[in-house]
Amino acid sequence: MNDIMIGRFVPGDSWIHRLDPRTKMIGTFIFIFVMLWSTSWATYAWSAAFVVLAIRLTKQPFRLYWDGLKPIFWLILFTVVLQLFFTPGTPVLLHAGPLKVTIPGIINAIYVMIRFVLIILMSTILTLTTPPTSIANALESLLKPLKKIHVPVAELSLMLSIALRFVPLLMDETQKIMNAQKSRGMSFSTGGPIKRAKAIVPLLIPLFVGALQRALDLANAMEVRGFQDATQRTKYRVLSYGSNDRSAFIGLIGFTIIFIGIKFFIK
Template sequence: MNNLVIGQFVPGSGILYRMDPRTKILMTIVYVFLLVFANSWVTYLWSAIFLVAALLLTKQGLGLYWRGIKPILWLILFTVVLQLLFSGGTPVLFQWGAIKVTEPGLINAIYVIVRFVLIVLMSTILTITTPPTAIASAIESLLKPLKAIKVPVAELALMLSIALRFVPLLMGETDKIMKAQKSRGMSLSTGSLMKRAKAVIPLLVPLFVGALQRALDLANAMEVRGFESAEGRTRYRELSYGRDDTLAFVAIAVFAIGFLALSFIK
């Protein structure tokens, strides 16, 4: 459970840690958006180079990123199999009964893997280098224009930061309940699929009950400390835009121009 790297902040140092979280979020969005339009080996290669550069700048061990990819491996495999089997086209590389693997299918499958891994790693870099609270306040700041059309941005941001705050708590709680039920003989890894699905109930019920209780407690704790509205709250850490952010924007601009150029070369 604690091996889950996605969404986890890992303390460290370097330019990616100093950057404004807003910059990092925007960069991630631009990167992922562009990646959707990647259509050739060179564009993927260009994206991969950019990603590796970012990876190295975090100064974290590669093992950490491997652990980030591992939990979603099956998801990647599943998509790959779908791509392989249902892409159609010619030439056919391999056929066994109704199962047919074609060259476009194979190429698509490889593209899908690369795209998946790049997107996941880029978001992992964002969360590894940015504490959840910083992400929440960055999102609030980025959404500010929506206030004009009466979107309760401050409330949304507060809800988000509370939700993020609850993630490690719930993970700890899950671990604890899992151990308690294991001590009573729970086994999630044996039996039929139906049996396994049923085996999760003793885990989920206490988890939900506990989460609701915690939510009530938190609501009360906020009320007694005079919480009325999320609007107009001040911050402990103000966001500030610096030289590192300018550098980052230059980097992402270079990446974007290069990417577009490469995708037209084809």
């Protein structure tokens, strides 16, 4: 559970850490959109090189990102298997009832796996180098035009900030409960799938009670501090673009232009 990186911030002084959170958020959204447009080995290779460069700029070990991938390995594997056995095409390499393994299916499964991994890695870069409160402030700033149509942008950003902060806390709480259960003789890694699923049930009740208690404590803390309306909040850290952000946008534009050139001119 401790390997889940969503919502976790690792302090640092890298070039990526010093970027404005809005720059990192816009870059992540653009990268995800570009990846959904990728349809060739060359574009995936270029995107992978871009992600590797971004990871190097964070000055954090690759093992940290690999540990973040392991908890969702089964989700990636499940998606890859669906693509492998249910993608039509020819030639057919294996045929067993409704299941077919084709050359297009193998290629599509590999594409999907690479796409998942790269998108998750880029999203992990955002969360590991940006505090949850900065992500919420960046989202509020980017969505500010929606205030004109009465969208509660401040409340949405506050909820996002709280949610991001609660994810690692809940994961840590789950790990503590699992350790307590193991010390009492409970096993979560033996037996068949049904037995393992039943072993998870004793985790749910204390985790649910703990989450409710944390939410109640947070609500009381906000109330005693006079919190009334998220739109009236002031910011201790004011977001501002700098020279590093301009360089990042130039690099992002260059990546996108080269990606488009590869997609249309390299087959």
